[in-house]
Amino acid sequence: MYTLIERFLPAAxxxxxxxxxxxxxxxxxxxxxxVLAEVILIGLVVAFREKPGVxxxxxxxxxxxxxxxxxxxxxxxxxxxxxxxxxxxxxxxxVKQDLPPPDTTVRVIAQQWAWTFVHPGxxxxxxxxxxxxxxxxxxxxxxxTYHYKLESRDVLHSxxxxxxxxxxxxxxxRVITGxxxxxxxxxxxxxxxxxxxxxxxxxxxxxxIESADGHAAWIRSHRPDASLxxxx
Amino acid sequence: MRPIATTRSATGIPTGRLAVWWVIASEIVIFxxxxxxxxxxxxxxxxxxxxxxxxxxxxxxxxxxxxVLLTSSLFAVKAHDAAQKGNGPRAANFLWCTFGGGAMFxxxxxxxxxxxxxxxxxxxxxxxxxxxxxxxxxxxxxVIGGMVIMAILSSDVRNNRELxxxxxxxxxxxxxxLIWIFLFPLLYIAK
Amino acid sequence: MATPIHEHHGEGDxxxxxxxxxxxxxxxxxxxxxxxxxxxxxxxxxxxGMFMAIIGGYMAYVFRVHLAxxxxxxxxxxxxxxxxxxxxxxxxxxxxxxxxxxxxxxxALGNYLIPLMIGCDDMVFPRLNRLSYQIFLLSAIVxxxxxxxxxxxxxxxxxxxxxxxxxxxxxxTPLGAPIWLVAVALEFIAFLLGGINFxxxxxxxxxxxxxxxxxxxxxxxxxxxxxxxxASVGPLFAGAIMLFFDQTVGTGFFDPNKGGDPILWQxxxxxxxxxxxxxxxxxxxxxxxxxxxxxxxxxxFGYRTVLFTSFATGLLSFFVWAHHQFIAGIDPRMANVFxxxxxxxxxxxxxxxFVYIATLYGGSIRLTTPMLWALSFLxxxxxxxxxxxxxxxxxxxxYFHDTYFVLAHFHYTFVPIAILAVFCAVTxxxxxxxxxxxxxxxxxxxxxxxxxxxxxxxxxxxxxxxxGQHRRIxxxxxxxxxxxxxxxxxxxxxxxxxxxxxxxxLIFIFNFFWSLKxxxxxxxxxxxxxxxxxxxDSPPPHGNWKELPxxxxxxxxxxxxxxxxxxxxxxxxx
Numbered sequence: 001m002y003t004l005i006e007r008f009l010p011a012a013x014x015x016x017x018x019x020x021x022x023x024x025x026x027x028x029x030x031x032x033x034x035v036l037a038e039v040i041l042i043g044l045v046v047a048f049r050e051k052p053g054v055x056x057x058x059x060x061x062x063x064x065x066x067x068x069x070x071x072x073x074x075x076x077x078x079x080x081x082x083x084x085x086x087x088x089x090x091x092x093x094x095v096k097q098d099l100p101p102p103d104t105t106v107r108v109i110a111q112q113w114a115w116t117f118v119h120p121g122x123x124x125x126x127x128x129x130x131x132x133x134x135x136x137x138x139x140x141x142x143x144x145t146y147h148y149k150l151e152s153r154d155v156l157h158s159x160x161x162x163x164x165x166x167x168x169x170x171x172x173x174r175v176i177t178g179x180x181x182x183x184x185x186x187x188x189x190x191x192x193x194x195x196x197x198x199x200x201x202x203x204x205x206x207x208x209i210e211s212a213d214g215h216a217a218w219i220r221s222h223r224p225d226a227s228l229x230x231x232x
Numbered sequence: 233m234r235p236i237a238t239t240r241s242a243t244g245i246p247t248g249r250l251a252v253w254w255v256i257a258s259e260i261v262i263f264x265x266x267x268x269x270x271x272x273x274x275x276x277x278x279x280x281x282x283x284x285x286x287x288x289x290x291x292x293x294x295x296x297x298x299x300v301l302l303t304s305s306l307f308a309v310k311a312h313d314a315a316q317k318g319n320g321p322r323a324a325n326f327l328w329c330t331f332g333g334g335a336m337f338x339x340x341x342x343x344x345x346x347x348x349x350x351x352x353x354x355x356x357x358x359x360x361x362x363x364x365x366x367x368x369x370x371x372x373x374x375v376i377g378g379m380v381i382m383a384i385l386s387s388d389v390r391n392n393r394e395l396x397x398x399x400x401x402x403x404x405x406x407x408x409x410l411i412w413i414f415l416f417p418l419l420y421i422a423k
Numbered sequence: 424m425a426t427p428i429h430e431h432h433g434e435g436d437x438x439x440x441x442x443x444x445x446x447x448x449x450x451x452x453x454x455x456x457x458x459x460x461x462x463x464x465x466x467x468x469x470x471x472g473m474f475m476a477i478i479g480g481y482m483a484y485v486f487r488v489h490l491a492x493x494x495x496x497x498x499x500x501x502x503x504x505x506x507x508x509x510x511x512x513x514x515x516x517x518x519x520x521x522x523x524x525x526x527x528x529x530x531a532l533g534n535y536l537i538p539l540m541i542g543c544d545d546m547v548f549p550r551l552n553r554l555s556y557q558i559f560l561l562s563a564i565v566x567x568x569x570x571x572x573x574x575x576x577x578x579x580x581x582x583x584x585x586x587x588x589x590x591x592x593x594x595x596t597p598l599g600a601p602i603w604l605v606a607v608a609l610e611f612i613a614f615l616l617g618g619i620n621f622x623x624x625x626x627x628x629x630x631x632x633x634x635x636x637x638x639x640x641x642x643x644x645x646x647x648x649x650x651x652x653x654a655s656v657g658p659l660f661a662g663a664i665m666l667f668f669d670q671t672v673g674t675g676f677f678d679p680n681k682g683g684d685p686i687l688w689q690x691x692x693x694x695x696x697x698x699x700x701x702x703x704x705x706x707x708x709x710x711x712x713x714x715x716x717x718x719x720x721x722x723x724f725g726y727r728t729v730l731f732t733s734f735a736t737g738l739l740s741f742f743v744w745a746h747h748q749f750i751a752g753i754d755p756r757m758a759n760v761f762x763x764x765x766x767x768x769x770x771x772x773x774x775x776x777f778v779y780i781a782t783l784y785g786g787s788i789r790l791t792t793p794m795l796w797a798l799s800f801l802x803x804x805x806x807x808x809x810x811x812x813x814x815x816x817x818x819x820x821x822y823f824h825d826t827y828f829v830l831a832h833f834h835y836t837f838v839p840i841a842i843l844a845v846f847c848a849v850t851x852x853x854x855x856x857x858x859x860x861x862x863x864x865x866x867x868x869x870x871x872x873x874x875x876x877x878x879x880x881x882x883x884x885x886x887x888x889x890x891g892q893h894r895r896i897x898x899x900x901x902x903x904x905x906x907x908x909x910x911x912x913x914x915x916x917x918x919x920x921x922x923x924x925x926x927x928x929l930i931f932i933f934n935f936f937w938s939l940k941x942x943x944x945x946x947x948x949x950x951x952x953x954x955x956x957x958x959x960d961s962p963p964p965h966g967n968w969k970e971l972p973x974x975x976x977x978x979x980x981x982x983x984x985x986x987x988x989x990x991x992x993x994x995x996x997x
Binding site: 004005007008009018019022023026027029030031033034037038040041042044045048049050051054055056057058059060061062066067069070073074077078081084085087088089090091092093095096097112154155156158160162163165166167168169170171172173174176188189191192193194195196197198199200201202204 | 505506508509578579580582584585586587593594595679680685686719720721722723724725726727728749750751752755756758759762763766767769770773774776777778780781782783784785786787788789790798801802805806809810812813816817818819821822823824825826889890891893894895896897898899901902903904905981982983984989
């Protein structure tokens, strides 16, 4: 159960497992209620099919003895809801509200229909001469805490990395900050997950996560780009 | 030829009155949404109070229009009064006075907007002016609608028919007035 | 000569006789196109809705075949390019919600059933009723016109978020976008006007002796739905006017470059959007209540409980809207508030489900075609409902937002509402509407060939959503994680299931039209049900009854102990 999503995609960030955990908890709870309700529903239909000579019962559902059959499950559902809420809020707080201090910050710029990822270069500072801007490829170092600064040049887009379980809409006119820490090396999908026009499905990107050495080598292989000014 | 359904009143409230309350309720939600959106913008943009924005509206014109609408509502009340007493012709006359108040409101507004547009305060000038024209414009369209209904009703009313409708159009007119009472401070006073 | 004014009487109005109109034969136009009779207007809404369902279903066929076999020439359409894909998915959703679910469940059923079930001769304002339909028809024509203008139909999703929807330079549909918006606005006006009749008639025109708590649940549900609609659509209507000005005049209500805010639209949209799902859910639940009581010969378990949970759901539905916007860029602290309200709204709905299931206990259940549809509604809606919890839990929604998991969730709620409950209603009230019985065998075949493939479409889509497949994407070929062969197998399975489901609807269409002439004559009350519509002729004449009925009891007095008969019509004195 814990690996419900991992059956499809690896969990490649520190909070991916937390999100998968909430999903698993909900799956267990709603699985229980869903199966129970369906079994009872179908069971009652089978048990009470019309039989010759047998009349139906007259039950108003307004007697206490009858209503308790609804009241007890009702209260149990409420309890389950509280469990779900607590689990969800905790994870939400960690992912969206409580940003850990960053080791590195990257800028993510969405537009119709491409991504631009601005990496800070060897000085680890954005908006300096050695920034590295790449279209449609985000390069990261594993086990490093990143902040991303998300922008849009035109319409709403959304920055989504399924293996991180990360998603955040990009709004023109605003810069939105979020965080992640990759825990696995590899190359994975980046999606735009907000309808942005004809090319919405035609702006795929990839995230390349490397070891510290590999990532450092990549930075070294890039010279400062004078055309960077145009990117900002 | 009216169905029996129209004449029944299991709640004790006449069907016409229920219908008008429903219309008013839905309009309150529409205007409520519009005004809430305006308020959110206003709170997020303190510059809206400034000279290029709300500062450029002419408060005394807005105040005059407020007075005109309130007076027209008074005429609507007098029309209802006459209708209750069964005096159709008198009620119809007061309905036309209400109509006249609406017409005056629209004339003043037309002159006001002409002046503002000629000074460059058009709907696309900035977000304040967008709201200004849209909100006041939708309101004005409701004034026109009310006037049209009053004109249509007046012939029946003059002949002592359907007198209960005078109260109903009066309720609608008071609502239109009420919306203006909200618009006036938001667009003309808060600067 | 003055038209006599009927004074307002309560009980014992001298109008116990139906209005004795001049019985001249109306011409074709008067009878079918210009009628003010609530039953004819109901038919107009029903047939328009069913026609639009065919269009919406065709769109689903096209994009689902394309998704299963990218690049294929779709029979009956051609190759699907990205712009067309976006227009298809946008209008499929828009049509199914606004031009199928709402007109059939609220306008058609409300118009048909309210006067008949409360025992009066028509709606309170028949000419307004006719006008509502005409505006609705106009809205449908305007929407379809969008497909024939230069640039094509709007393709910015049924949610129409600006800035994409506000500027033609972004959406490439300079005419299609405002046309779509005007169509939706007209539809809103039609339903606001329609609501006047539904609420006023149900409140005021009840038969003598029918207290509010003697009304059948489906009537309550349509009334509550009308109120919910009216109370939630206003801000969106205002927003639509603002968006229209952004599109056509260049204002900047939603343009950050002009001091506007795109997120404002989202709030206005979803403040309506969430109550809207209950606007369509409640009437569907009402239909199911009528059918399960009739075919289990049992009183509804806890009539008042059903009412109070409906009120609670309706009220709570105004406080959950931003769960559609968790990751939209709203203040993250707000998300916590909305996750609390959203998860909690499952409580009254769960209670309603329990109460419906409890109604079956101790019953004498007959699995007629309408009953199969009603039970399938409960089976499928349970799945739809529980999968919503994944989305209401903010932490989980980070992963699921804008994936096919959302899509499968809302199809497991919307298909029961717009399809299963609609077939339930049509097969149940067909004998009353047309005086004939539909063929039971064909009905049952149609049922299974619809319900089973429906699951075959959306269970694969749940799985694809778990795998991270995102929505509104013309092709997954560019996404290695989503191009695995297993995923294509799932897409094939879903698309083939859809084709089976769509083809099976021919059985229904055949049964519907064939039974009009060749079905067994129905008589007044073939189902031996209690509610007042079953005391009128099948089909009821203009005015419904020669003498309007009086009501003596509630609608669900089935299997009352000590009585010979297992049903007790509301209008029977003892």
